Amino acid sequence: MAQMDRILQEQRLRTFLATESTISPVEVNAIENRINLLDLDEAGLRDFFESIGEKPFRAQQILKWVYHHAETDFQAMTDLGIALRQKLSLIAEIKLPEILQEQHSIDGTVKWLIGFNGGNAVETVYIPEPKRGTLCVSSQIGCALNCSFCSTGAQGFARNLTTGEIIGQVWLAAQALGHERNGQRKITNIVMMGMGEPLLNFDAVLPALSLMRSDLGFGFASRRVTVSTAGLVPGIYRLGEHIDVALAISLHSPFDEVRTELVPLNRKYPIAQLMQACRDFVSEKYKRTVTFEYTLIDGVNDHPEHARKLVKLLRTVPSKLNLIPFNPFPGTRYRCSSQDRISQFQEIVMQGGLIATVRKTRGEDIDAACGQLVGKVLDRTKRSERIKLQRAETTS
Numbered sequence: 298m299a300q301m302d303r304i305l306q307e308q309r310l311r312t313f314l315a316t317e318s319t320i321s322p323v324e325v326n327a328i329e330n331r332i333n334l335l336d337l338d339e340a341g342l343r344d345f346f347e348s349i350g351e352k353p354f355r356a357q358q359i360l361k362w363v364y365h366h367a368e369t370d371f372q373a374m375t376d377l378g379i380a381l382r383q384k385l386s387l388i389a390e391i392k393l394p395e396i397l398q399e400q401h402s403i404d405g406t407v408k409w410l411i412g413f414n415g416g417n418a419v420e421t422v423y424i425p426e427p428k429r430g431t432l433c434v435s436s437q438i439g440c441a442l443n444c445s446f447c448s449t450g451a452q453g454f455a456r457n458l459t460t461g462e463i464i465g466q467v468w469l470a471a472q473a474l475g476h477e478r479n480g481q482r483k484i485t486n487i488v489m490m491g492m493g494e495p496l497l498n499f500d501a502v503l504p505a506l507s508l509m510r511s512d513l514g515f516g517f518a519s520r521r522v523t524v525s526t527a528g529l530v531p532g533i534y535r536l537g538e539h540i541d542v543a544l545a546i547s548l549h550s551p552f553d554e555v556r557t558e559l560v561p562l563n564r565k566y567p568i569a570q571l572m573q574a575c576r577d578f579v580s581e582k583y584k585r586t587v588t589f590e591y592t593l594i595d596g597v598n599d600h601p602e603h604a605r606k607l608v609k610l611l612r613t614v615p616s617k618l619n620l621i622p623f624n625p626f627p628g629t630r631y632r633c634s635s636q637d638r639i640s641q642f643q644e645i646v647m648q649g650g651l652i653a654t655v656r657k658t659r660g661e662d663i664d665a666a667c668g669q670l671v672g673k674v675l676d677r678t679k680r681s682e683r684i685k686l687q688r689a690e691t692t693s
């Protein structure tokens with residue numbers, strides 16, 4: 298197959314060389330290593346077209362074809378001109394990931410297993426509600442952060458997703474759902490709350506966010522695209538400087554000791570630093586707010602004392618609080634708080650003046666709830682650890 302591709306590519310190259318008098322080094326390089334245009338946002342596409350001697354406005358044409366008309370075949374892009382279409386099919390491609398499986402929950406939630414080169418896969422979830430439809434997108438294959446209550450963390454980490462693999466999830470979900478950009482907008486909100494820590498994959502996530510936001514892309518308003526982080530402080534500042542999107546913080550405890558047990562990253566960026574980053578994020582020129590996510594775990598972080606401390610902490614930032622009942626998964630030592638505890642917790646924080654909602658668990662029957670996304674992680678970290686362990690065992 299790979300050989301067939303190569304032969305075809307060489308044939309195309311010969312035809313190309315016969316019809317074009319000059320070919321730049323950039324083009325030679327691109328022919329050998331076709332560039333996936335899904336990896337580029339508008340700025341990236343403009344640079345790309347300039348680098349191959351074309352007008353930068355071609356970027357807008359391509360974006361409209363791909364994101365407004367869901368067209369990925371250069372030959373169908375009729376306003377590009379035959380020569381340019383031919384050139385593009387030689388040096389570039391529009392390569393989407395692949396839907397490996399689609400599952401429907403009885404509550405309307407849809408979960409896709411989306412596969413990439415090399416056998417890895419992530420999960421993408423669509424959650425319909427009466428007035429909105431939220432798409433939960435993954436940013437990494439697995440996750441390196443190891444939060445003790447999250448099944449994605451328990452799987453280890455394989456690699457970052459590329460921009461094309463991130464925006465490709467939105468593209469595929471939009472197609473599968475019959476989302477119409479200027480008609481029936483099935484997807485109204487995007488949350489980067491799937492597998493992975495988006496701010497640890499900043500360079501690929503940023504262009505993907507820009508494609509979600511841009512009018513030439515999916516055209517979502519700034520408050521309808523949310524980046525959720527376990528608390529990577531430098532990443533929060535970078536995000537605030539580069540793009541206007543909503544921020545969600547996975548807080549889970551107002552006490553450093555408990556938070557470190559749940560989110561080990563807290564050791565590096567403790568609560569005080571994290572809260573300062575949130576205050577700085579909202580105080581910039583845009584009218585921003587932060588959503589704090591708080592997973593309620595029985596006997597760990599659901600005590601009234603936690604609720605009272607949380608009130609004191611969150612009063613200092615314009616924010617909303619999203620309480621998430623813990624979703625169990627095989628092998629976890631944690632349990633979900635009782636209904637009474639959840640209600641009591643919500644009451645205390647609301648009396649304290651916070652805006653707090655309890656997130657309804659969705660898609661439970663297809664394992665699509667928060668922290669249950671597993672995909673298929675061909676785990677490198679775990680493997681190297683295992684090898685080290687094996688070596689240690691064999692040499693001792």
Ligand code: SAH
Nearest residue numbers: 447490494525526527547590623624667668
């Ligand atoms: N790494 C980012 C993006 C993942 S978002 C982040 O941490 O924010 C996934 C959300 O679900 C996070 O708020 C996470 O803390 C929460 N979560 C993880 N495991 C969970 C579980 N088992 N039950 C309920 N919520 C969980």
